[in-house]
Amino acid sequence: MSHTLRFGTTLLAVLLGTALAQGGLEAHPMSIEALRQGSYPGSAITLEQTLAPGANYRRYIASYRSEGLKIYGLLTVPNGARPRAGWPAIVFVHGYIPPAQYRTTERYGAYVDALARAGYIVFKIDLRGHGNSEGTASGAYWSPDYTIDTLNAFASLRRFPQANPERIGIWGHSMGGYLALRAMVVEPRIRVGVIWAGVVGTYEDLLYRWRRSPPAQLPPGALRRRELFLARYGSPESNPGFWASITAHNYLERVGPIQLHHGLADTVVPVSFSQRLAQYLRAAGRPYELFTYPGNDHNLSQSFSLAMRRSVAYFDRYLKR
Template identity: 35%
Template sequence: MAGMGVPVGSGGRVTRRTALLGAAGLTLTACAGSEQPDASPTGSSSATASPSATTSPSPSASTSPSPSATADALPPVERRVSLPQLMREDFDGGPVTRVRRQSVTDAYERWEVTYPAGGTTVSGILLRPRGRGPFPAVVLCHGYIEPSVYVTGQGLAREQDYLARAGFVVLHTDYRGHAASDPAGDVERESRLGYTRDALHAVASLKQLPAVDPERVAMLGRSMGGGVTLNALVAQPGAVRAAVVYASVSSLFTENLDQFTIPNRPESAQELARRFGTRRGAPDFYAGLSSRTYFDRVTEPVLIHHGTADDTCPPPWSRRTHRLLRAADVDSTLRLYEGEQHAFIPQWPLSMERTVRFLRRRLDA
């Protein structure tokens, strides 16, 4: 039987930082695993298994909550390397420059582009459907691919094609340090704050295109890009109208540190500890890089897809993120897919059907 998501209406919105962090519990868990490239296959087979439903688990043990913050009352900036710092920044984007037309299909044109992200130039891929527009639009945030081998537009090729054929303008950001983008610093890369800046500037740049309806822009992120998307939602509420995350990393920064950075880039984890303190000595620093700390700022509906057999980003991560979003009165829907792994192949068509329905409903509301 097809799985039912768990939609939650935001209703009368109340800030719940205390309840949120109480449910989250900033317990530091060590997870063994390896970071796998997230280059999505270019094709997919038809769905062969039914997705399962999920319910919200019971809250875990809690620690002392942080001070409350809303979209109007920002949390204090303890460190410049933090999500509260992004909350205070302006994301104006700028002109999307077409560099080279890659291809023309029956449904859209595909261009290599660049756009400004503050003082950084970021490359990416733009897909524009045929027709006059204005069209709804989506910024795509790809998952982890080793930057030294990454090529422009890599990682979400299936999603680019599917969404453009469904009538969306698509801007796939390469992020800084990837493809033809300007270089990225170690801290902005490992903290993912640089990538979050690039995603938010991509939204602002996309809204300036004549073919785009600026009132109907969404964001979709996969794996690491799911974490970037959640960061963007807490950093700049209202920047997009809706968000979709696939097989996302954890919304708790230290879980990603244990799962990916320490096993694969231990020197990067050591550098974070040297510059900013250990997780025991500087818990506020690590909480300040965790989107769940600020879920009470999210104003957009969120659709989460996750496979139950995902051994790269464990399914409990999305279950917990979904539960904490709900605790913060966010309109969150979690769709679990029985037997689906991190790459999302058999049931990917079903997930995209649901994604397009969700986006059309939310962007046209």
């Protein structure tokens, strides 16, 4: 995408946002302006079950409320006396896992452990329709539901007595990176974000530059929802204002610092997605870091320890200092 097109679509998004604010247009539920106008009160976090502890932290199955739905997650809390202002905290958003196969305590164990050991409350949320969470698993890219769950998780952490409400960041992998980015452009109080192998391309990227392999990576109904969107709203070329309005890249003016990680051998999500977001962040004058890893797959398996050390250091910089 050229600089001319990028700033052109940004201008379209700004004009569209102005019209929405003045009541001249009805915001689509997927648009950033509609999400910014929404309410995400979260709820008290309920400790549902105590699990075996980690090395220096406690583990729980916990729940919160999102649009009236009971959403579960894995919650860790550091051992020791609570700091006067509370512990720094991280909303942890997982990548795509078939909802019927998802289990709260399975997968991402090493990721959560590394962040929890570093002295953070970590809340790995399940999203609606996953595991025991109520609601229907609607997918991330053509519905606002998962973004709303993420925003309500952030609000719930702010209400959690052990957490410092002013020092909360977000971590996302793959699909979770898409949700983390959208949550950050909607909610500027999210202090910092770290995204691994994120689906953080523009909607033009998602539509035309994403060949996912194997086909099992596609959530049920994703292609149909994509085609319904195109049939109803037209292509980005024929209806650029609409597609600009739902693309987070055009609303980076309030976003906090973001650190991006991507493997150069990733066959699931193109590294160009992270590189493109870095270009947008640089153009918007927002702080960011981009790390790429030669020979690394979608999970950064070959450089996991290095990528995690960098992630913890980035969170420390903005949440502990």
